[in-house]
Amino acid sequence: MPTPLDLTNLPDADVVALAKRGREAAYRELVRRYERPVFTIIFRLVRDRELAEDLAQDTFIKVLKVIDQYRPQFKFSSWLFRIAHNLSIDHLRRQHMETVSLSGATTAADQDAIAATSFELAAGGESPHEEVEARELGTAIEQAIGGLRPLYRSCVMLRFVEGRSYEEIAATLDLPLGTIKTYIHRAREELKDALAAIR
């Protein structure tokens, strides 16, 4: 049986193959590799930590329960992100929360909860003025992202936060490559305009 170190160095396809053979360590390795990016994407869509963790858990459970049906001609990460995205969008549609316009989670009931679910970027090594500006820009970009439609938000998260290629994003969201590039371009334009309006 491969040691944990071996699993860490294996490509996704090999780890999935081991999972299909009933290796629990392979299941855990897949969770370990993708829990942060899956959680990050979902968190930025739903803006609620507890909800994001539930949806991320549902994503992995859904994927791992049918891991024996996975076909290696598709990237595992694309499949996983697609399910994460779809679960989040389904939830947002059920809650009619297509865009988020306030700081903090929409389910935050008091100031403490709003503060706990608001985003802050800690800027190190800057002057107070620069730090305030950076903080404002950081909060502004978070607010601007919250104002994007969910599909645009997923595109920019996958592209600029997770560093996925256009082709992989197209496979993940099941959209044409040209559409993805258009969405990312439009999302950047909307973010630019939103940031310009704040300054």
Place this chain on the structure above:
Amino acid sequence: MNHQHLRPEDIDRLIDDETGPDARALRSRLDECAECRARLAAQEQVVALLEELPRHAPSHRFADRVMAEVPVFVPWYVTAGETLRRYTPVGRRARLLAFGLAATAGSLLTMAIVWAASRPDLVLLGIEVAESRTRSLLASASAGLAGPLFGTQVGAATSGAGTLGLVILGLVILAATVGTFWGLRAIAAAAVRRRT
């Protein structure tokens, strides 16, 4: 000067840091136009802010909670292989010996099957003898069992009734056993309910 501003897709290519002669031509056009440089700089700032966004992590027991809900399915051929490996000797000589013994046993069994297939009359005779012996054993055993339980007349009738009698007696004993089991269980459950 007839300057053509960069198109949105040109900005995208520069943002994506494309290389090649086309990209170099785009960059040289930037030197000629402050507006294009400003547009590119604005887009680059957005990208920089996005890339600096913090990554978030779920709680540290996230994997455990996921695995608690996921049944790890082991295919039958993996289980069979692992069972075989468990009983396979480790050393080379031991493996050769085990292989030799298995091959010998397999050969003998094959020869026995081939012999049996070539002598159907002998096989049928053997089966009849075995059945007759088994029936007489069961009949004497059931007579010995039924007599004390239900009386000597029942015992005698059972041994004389042949196969049908044995089957009926077996069913009666089975029904009695199951009935006793369920009865005792019901009594125990009732006792528990009374206590609570």
